[in-house]
Amino acid sequence: MASDFEVEFIERDDRNARFVVRGLTPAFANGIRRAMIADVPTMSIDTVRFVENSSVMFDEMIGLRLGLVPLTTPLDDYETGETATLALDVEGPATAYSGDLRSSDDLVQPADENIPIIELKEGQRLELEADAVLDRGREHAKHQGGVAVGYRHLQRVDVVGDAGEFDEQESNILRGVIETEDDELVLTDEFDNDLTERYPGKEVEVHDVPGAFVFHVETDGSVTAEELVLRAADSIGDRAAELEEKVAV
Amino acid sequence: MELRVIEKTDDELRMEIAGEDHTFMNVLKGALLETAGVAAATYDMNPEQSGGQTEPILSVKTEGDVDPLDAVGDAAGRVRELTDDFRTAFESAA
16 A cells, blocks of 8 residues: 555645645545545534523424534544534524624634524514534434535546547536646636537547545534634544554553 | 354364344355465355345355464455455545
């Protein structure tokens, strides 16, 4: 197993990252992907105590909606199962938004402020106290930090010659990231995913690059994309360390 | 992670690794197959609803004088090194 990894970013911001890793085995790439989805814990509302709910919805339905609100998660401060308390108090006529949630911990806040919870009419009121708990996506999808996580093989495009002068150019659609002959990494969006846009009148060959994977990671805002990847790798590493220790005994 | 050895001889091991799923088992199997002295390695896992054995069972067969438990330890160490390397590479690129 090659262990000299090479990582190169193509896109990167808080919630979204696209990067190429070289030197990976498919098993390891998939392990990291699965860990990002199911094993990196996030905070999510799990228990709700209603003080007043005169809205048109049952407590349970509002509880479900609250659970689906992504909360920022300080993973260093919480252990799995630990809770933080949030409160909400909105009186109609108004719409209760995720941004109306008041948290006991400044680091545990709704990741988005504009998620509607319920519209309240004149005289309706929603007042509640909720406990957010840290848990993993394996337990409930509301604890998934990564919402769109996947990888593709890196593809290398080589120009092998000119297309026949009178040949009809058929579009050659690729998605993701390609590596050009100059070892440049190019996002396929840049040429409308169509190789004939980038290499008009040329004949090209496309090959998979062995051991190179293009990851695309998008999070719901509870953790940054970067932290999600690192925590996923750590979660596999921790389990390996645990096994190593237990087998040695 | 709870380990339970089901069968163990000088060159064969069957062991239940309770609490794990494909995420870790497939990585471990991949590492085992690349470990020196391992002739065969696989794991078997049944879906939740199957009603029988649902925890993964790791099977390892070794050749030469390699103890299968040591091979599992080596492979786990390898996985840990890999994740550490990955972390370093990722952090330096970020």
